Amino acid sequence: MPRRLKLFIPLGLFFILSLLLFRGLSLDPQELPSALINRPLPTFSLPALGEERTLRPADVTGEPALFNVWATWCVACRVEHPYLQQLAEEGVAIYGINYKDDSAAAQQWLRDLGDPYRVNIVDREGTLGLDLGVYGAPETYFVDAEGVVRYRHVGVIDERLWKGRLEPIYREMRGETAP
Amino acid sequence: MIPELGHMALILAMCLAVMLGTIPLWGAQRGHTPSMALAPSLAMGVLVFSAISFACLATAFLQDDFSVKVVASNSNSLLPPIYKFSAVWGNHEGSLLLWVLILSGWMAAVAVFSAQLPTVVLARVLSVMGLVAVGFLSFSLFTSNPFERLLPGIPADGNDLNPLLQDPGLIIHPPLLYMGYVGFSVAFAFAIAALLGGRLDAAWARWSRPWTNVAWAFLSLGIMLGSWWAYYELGWGGWWFWDPVENASFLPWLAGTALIHSLAVTEKRGLFKSWTVLLAIFAFSLSLLGTFLVRSGVLTSVHAFATDPARGLFILIFLGLVVGGSLTLYALRAPSVGSRISFAWLSRETLLLVNNVVFVVATVSVLFGTLFPLIMDALGQGKYSVGPPYFNAIFVPLMAVLIPFMGIGPLSRWKKDSAARWRAELLVPALAALALGIVLPLFAGGDYNVWVALAIVLAAWIVLGMLRDLYNRVRTAASVGRGFRRLTPSYCGMFLAHLGFAMTVVGVVATTQYTEERDIRMQPGDVQVLAGYTFRFEDMARVRGPNYVADEARFTVLEGEKVIASMAPQKRRYLASGSVMTEAAIDDGLFRDLFIAMGEPVGDGGGWAIRLHYKPMIRWIWLGAIFMGVGGFATVADRRYRRQRVTATSNVPGAGYAA
Amino acid sequence: MMLRRCYLGVLLLLAWPALAVIETYEFSDPELEARYHELSQELRCPKCQNQNIADSNAPISEDLRKLLYRQLEAGASDREILDDMVGRYGEFVRYRPSFDAKTAVLWLGPLAFLVLGGLFAFLALRGRNQGRDDHMTESERARLESMLASRTDQQQ
Numbered sequence: 001m002p003r004r005l006k007l008f009i010p011l012g013l014f015f016i017l018s019l020l021l022f023r024g025l026s027l028d029p030q031e032l033p034s035a036l037i038n039r040p041l042p043t044f045s046l047p048a049l050g051e052e053r054t055l056r057p058a059d060v061t062g063e064p065a066l067f068n069v070w071a072t073w074c075v076a077c078r079v080e081h082p083y084l085q086q087l088a089e090e091g092v093a094i095y096g097i098n099y100k101d102d103s104a105a106a107q108q109w110l111r112d113l114g115d116p117y118r119v120n121i122v123d124r125e126g127t128l129g130l131d132l133g134v135y136g137a138p139e140t141y142f143v144d145a146e147g148v149v150r151y152r153h154v155g156v157i158d159e160r161l162w163k164g165r166l167e168p169i170y171r172e173m174r175g176e177t178a179p
Numbered sequence: 180m181i182p183e184l185g186h187m188a189l190i191l192a193m194c195l196a197v198m199l200g201t202i203p204l205w206g207a208q209r210g211h212t213p214s215m216a217l218a219p220s221l222a223m224g225v226l227v228f229s230a231i232s233f234a235c236l237a238t239a240f241l242q243d244d245f246s247v248k249v250v251a252s253n254s255n256s257l258l259p260p261i262y263k264f265s266a267v268w269g270n271h272e273g274s275l276l277l278w279v280l281i282l283s284g285w286m287a288a289v290a291v292f293s294a295q296l297p298t299v300v301l302a303r304v305l306s307v308m309g310l311v312a313v314g315f316l317s318f319s320l321f322t323s324n325p326f327e328r329l330l331p332g333i334p335a336d337g338n339d340l341n342p343l344l345q346d347p348g349l350i351i352h353p354p355l356l357y358m359g360y361v362g363f364s365v366a367f368a369f370a371i372a373a374l375l376g377g378r379l380d381a382a383w384a385r386w387s388r389p390w391t392n393v394a395w396a397f398l399s400l401g402i403m404l405g406s407w408w409a410y411y412e413l414g415w416g417g418w419w420f421w422d423p424v425e426n427a428s429f430l431p432w433l434a435g436t437a438l439i440h441s442l443a444v445t446e447k448r449g450l451f452k453s454w455t456v457l458l459a460i461f462a463f464s465l466s467l468l469g470t471f472l473v474r475s476g477v478l479t480s481v482h483a484f485a486t487d488p489a490r491g492l493f494i495l496i497f498l499g500l501v502v503g504g505s506l507t508l509y510a511l512r513a514p515s516v517g518s519r520i521s522f523a524w525l526s527r528e529t530l531l532l533v534n535n536v537v538f539v540v541a542t543v544s545v546l547f548g549t550l551f552p553l554i555m556d557a558l559g560q561g562k563y564s565v566g567p568p569y570f571n572a573i574f575v576p577l578m579a580v581l582i583p584f585m586g587i588g589p590l591s592r593w594k595k596d597s598a599a600r601w602r603a604e605l606l607v608p609a610l611a612a613l614a615l616g617i618v619l620p621l622f623a624g625g626d627y628n629v630w631v632a633l634a635i636v637l638a639a640w641i642v643l644g645m646l647r648d649l650y651n652r653v654r655t656a657a658s659v660g661r662g663f664r665r666l667t668p669s670y671c672g673m674f675l676a677h678l679g680f681a682m683t684v685v686g687v688v689a690t691t692q693y694t695e696e697r698d699i700r701m702q703p704g705d706v707q708v709l710a711g712y713t714f715r716f717e718d719m720a721r722v723r724g725p726n727y728v729a730d731e732a733r734f735t736v737l738e739g740e741k742v743i744a745s746m747a748p749q750k751r752r753y754l755a756s757g758s759v760m761t762e763a764a765i766d767d768g769l770f771r772d773l774f775i776a777m778g779e780p781v782g783d784g785g786g787w788a789i790r791l792h793y794k795p796m797i798r799w800i801w802l803g804a805i806f807m808g809v810g811g812f813a814t815v816a817d818r819r820y821r822r823q824r825v826t827a828t829s830n831v832p833g834a835g836y837a838a
Numbered sequence: 839m840m841l842r843r844c845y846l847g848v849l850l851l852l853a854w855p856a857l858a859v860i861e862t863y864e865f866s867d868p869e870l871e872a873r874y875h876e877l878s879q880e881l882r883c884p885k886c887q888n889q890n891i892a893d894s895n896a897p898i899s900e901d902l903r904k905l906l907y908r909q910l911e912a913g914a915s916d917r918e919i920l921d922d923m924v925g926r927y928g929e930f931v932r933y934r935p936s937f938d939a940k941t942a943v944l945w946l947g948p949l950a951f952l953v954l955g956g957l958f959a960f961l962a963l964r965g966r967n968q969g970r971d972d973h974m975t976e977s978e979r980a981r982l983e984s985m986l987a988s989r990t991d992q993q994q
Binding site: 004007008010011014015017018020021022023024025026027029030032033 | 453457460461464471475476477478479488491492495498499502503506507509510511513550552553554556557561562
C-alpha cells in the first residue's frame with residue numbers, strides 16, 4: 001500500500017530529529033575543542049616573569065609539560081592553585097602563562113601562594129593567548145616533548161579531574177602507560 | 180499563604196485538564212453525549228484555576244514576597260510596579276505559567292465562540308487542547324514550580340529584573356508571542372479532531388481558519404515587537420539577528436503563513452486536505468520545538484532562559500508524545516487518495532501551492548540552519564556556527580522567488596484562469612512597478628542602488644497587482660461607495676497583510692542598503708555630520724531614575740541650519756544588580772531614524788565613544804508587520820464564519836475520509 | 839565548573855549584555871573600515887552566548903577586534919584573516935561556514951529542498967490536470983455551492 005506508506009514519511013523524519021535532539025541534551029554547545037590539538041605550540045618571544053630573559057618555544061619544550069594560563073584577576077585560578085602546587089611537587093612539569101596581568105601582582109601572588117611553575121611566560125597583551133586560542137582563564141595545555149599540543153583542558157584542574165581524565169593523557173605524553 | 184493558594188490552584192487546573200483531556204475524548208469515540216458535553220465547562224474550569232494561580236504569582240511579585248524563589252531572583256523592591264508585574268513572565272517558571280494561562284484562555288475562547296460546532300467536534304477539539312494543557316501544567320508543576328519558597332533564609336531584597344526587560348516593549352512582547360505560539364494549538368486541535376473523526380472536509384477548514392488567522396496575527400505582532408525591542412534596547416542598531424531564539428518564533432510564523440494560505444484552498448475548493456492537516460501539525464510542532472530549543476540549552480543563544488537538561492528532557496518527551504502521536508495518527512488516518520477535484524495549471528490553486536512550497540522550503544531551510552550546529556555536534560563532526568550570513572543568503576532569494584507569484588495571486592481565479600487575462604490585467608501594473616523601481620532610488624541620492632531598485636519593483640508589483648484587482652471589483656459595482664462596501668473583511672485582511680509584506684520588504688532592503696553608521700570619539704562641543712545631519716554634542720549630565728543612575732549625553736541635531744531634535748542617550752547603572760546598560764536615543768521618523776548610543780569614556784578631557792546611526796525606512800519593517808497583524812485580525816470579521824456555524828451541522832455530508 | 843570561569847561572569851536570565859561596543863579605531867582607508875565592519879560581524883565570539891565580535895563586549899572579543907584591525911592594516915586579505923581565525927578557534931568562529939565536504943549539505947540543502955518541493959508541487963499539479971472536468975462528487979459539489987453561496991464574490 002505505497003500511498004499509505006508515503007504518509008509515514010513525516011513520522012520517520014520526526015523520529016530521526018528527536019534522536020538528534022535527545023543526543024543534543026547531553027552535549028554542551030559551549031564546549032570548544034582547541035583548534036591547536038596535534039599542532040606545534042605557536043611561536044612567541046616574550047619575557048619571563050621576574051627574570052631578565054626572553055622566552056621562546058625552544059626554551060620551554062623538550063619534555064612533556066603542562067602550560068597553565070592564569071592571572072591574578074582570575075578567581076578560579078586561586079581555587080586551582082593549591083592543586084597545581086601539589087602536582088609540581090609530584091614532579092609534573094608546569095609552565096605558567098601569566099595572561100593579561102600585572103607582573104608585580106603576579107610575583108606577589110607567587111610569593112604568597114607558592115610557585116608551581118618552572119617559569120612564567122609574561123603575556124601582558126594576550127597575544128600568545130590569542131595564538132593559542134585561549135578564551136578565558138584558567139586553561140591548561142598539554143604539550144609533548146616535541147612541542148606539539150596534545151590536549152587542552154578548560155577550567156579548574158582538581159584531584160578528581162586529574163586522576164580521572166587528565167593524568168592518563170599526561171602519562172601517555174610521557175610514553176608511560178596509565179597505572 | 181498566597182503562593183500556596185496559587186500552587187493549589189495550579190494543581191486543581193491540572194486535575195481538570197486531565198479530565199478534559201480524557202472524558203470528552205472517550206465520549207466522542209463512544210458516542211456518549213453527556214461526557215462530550217462536559218468539555219466546555221471543564222475548559223472554563225481550567226481557565227479559572229490557571230487565572231487564580233497566575234494572579235497569586237502576580238500578587239507575590241507586586242507585594243515583594245521575596246520568600247518566593249522566582250520573586251527573589253527576578254524582582255526588587257525598587258522596581259516600578261509595572262515592571263514588577265511584567266517580571267512575572269520575565270523568567271522561566273513564570274513565563275511557563277503565562278503559557279498555561281494563555282492556552283487555557285484559547286481553550287475557553289473556543290468553548291465560547293465555537294459553541295455552535297457539532298458537540299462531537301467541539302468535544303474532540305477541547306479534549307486535544309486539554310491534553311496539551313496537561314503537558315504544560317505538569318511541566319510547570321514537576322520541573323518548574325513558580326511557587327517554590329526560599330525557606331528559611333528569606334532575602335531582604337530581590338536580585339532585580341534584568342534591566343533589559345525593564346522596558347514597555349517587553350511587557351507585551353511575550354504575551355503576544357505566546358498568544359501566537361499557543362494559538363496554533365487551536366488549529367492543531369481542530370486538525371487532530373478532524374483526523375480522529377475521519378472527517379477532513381471544507382467545513383473543518385472553515386471552522387479552524389479564523390482561529391489560525393488570529394494566532395498568526397498575534398505571532399506577527401509578537402515577532403515585530405521583539406525585533407523593535409532589540410533595535411532600541413540593545414544599543415547596536417540591529418533589528419534581527421537570526422539567533423536560535425528568534426528563529427524559534429520565526430519558524431512557526433513561516434509554517435503558519437503556509438497554513439493560512441493552504442486553509443484557504445481547503446475551505447474554498449476542498450483540496451489539499453492531507454497537506455493542510457500536516458501543516459497544522461507542523462506549525463504547532465514548531466511552537467513546541469521552539470520551547471524546547473529555548474529552554475533546554477541544546478543551542479547557544481544570547482537570550483535563552485537559564486537552562487536545565489532535566490527540563491529539556493521533559494519537553495523532549497512531551498514533544499515526542501504530541502508530535503509523534505499526531506504524526507502517527509496522520510499516517511494512519513489522513514486520506515491517502517487525493518480528492519479528484521481538478522484545476523488548471525493557471526489558477527489560484529497553483530499560485531497558492533507555490534506559496535506553500537516556498538514557505539515550507541523556507542521553514543525547513545531555516546530549521547535546518549538552526550539545528551545544523553547541533554546535528555554536526557551530535558554526529559561528532561565538530562563545532563560549527565551558522566549565523567546571519569547563511570540565513571540571509573538562503574532566505575532572501577526564496578522571498579524573491581515568491582513575490583512574482585504573489586503579485587498575480589489576489590486577482591487570479593479559482594479552478595481555471597488564462598495567461599491572456601493575466602497579461603491584460605497585469606501589463607500596466609508590471610510596467611508601473613518597473614518604472615517606480617527604476618526611478619525611486621534616484622531620489623535617495625548617492626550611488627544608484629540596484630538592490631533597492633529590485634526591492635521596489637517587487638514590492639510595487641505586489642501592491643499594484645492588488646490595486647488593479649481592487650479597481651476591478653469596485654468598477655463593476657453600481658457606485659464606488661457600493662463597490663468598497665462590497666469588499667469582505669477577508670478580502671480587506673488579505674489586502675492589508677500583503678501590503679504589509681510589501682512594506683516590510685522595502686523597509687528591510689532600504690535599511691540594509693542605506694544605513695550609515697559611525698563610531699567616533701566625541702566630547703562636549705564636538706560636531707559630527709552624518710548623512711546630511713549635524714550632531715552637536717552639547718554637554719553631559721548625571722540623572723537619577725527610580726532604580727538606576729545614568730550618565731546622559733545631550734545632543735542637538737540639525738538638518739541644515741534648522742534644529743530638528745534634542746537627543747539624550749544614557750549609560751545607566753542599575754543599583755540593585757550593578758549592571759551597566761546603554762540606553763540609546765532615537766529620533767524616529769517614517770523615512771529615517773537617527774540613533775545615538777554611548778560607549779565608554781575615551782581618554783581624559785570628557786571624551787566618549789559615541790555611535791551615530793542613520794537608518795532610513797527602518798520603521799517600514801515594523802509598520803509592515805503591524806499591517807500583517809491587523810490584516811490577520813480583520814479576516815475574522817467575515818460574516819461567513821458566523822453564519823456558517825449555525826448551519827454547519829446540517830449541511831455537511833460525510834464527504835471526507837471514511838475509515 | 840564552567841561557571842567559575844572568569845570571563846563568563848554572572849549568568850543572567852538574558853545573557854545579552856546591553857552595553858553597546860563602541861570603539862574608535864582610525865583606519866588608513868575607508869575600504870578597510872568597511873571590511874572591518876563586515877568581518878567583525880561574521881566572526882563569532884568564542885566564549886559568548888551567540889554573539890559576533892562586533893557586538894560582544896567580552897574581553898576576548900576586544901582582543902579579536904584589535905587583532906582584526908592590525909591584520910587589516912597590515913594588508914591581509916579576507917581569506918587570510920578568516921583562515922587565521924579558524925586556525926586559532928576552529929570553524930566555530932565563522933558565522934558563514936566555509937563550503938567543504940562537511941558543510942556541502944548545509945549550503946546545498948535549501949536548494950535541494952526547493953527542488954524537492956517544486957517536484958512535489960509539479961506532480962500534484964499534473965495529477966490534477968489529467969482530467970479537465972470537474973470530478974467533484976455530487977455531495978461535495980452541493981456542499982461547496984452552499985458555502986460559496988454565502989458570499990457572492992469569492993476571494994481568498
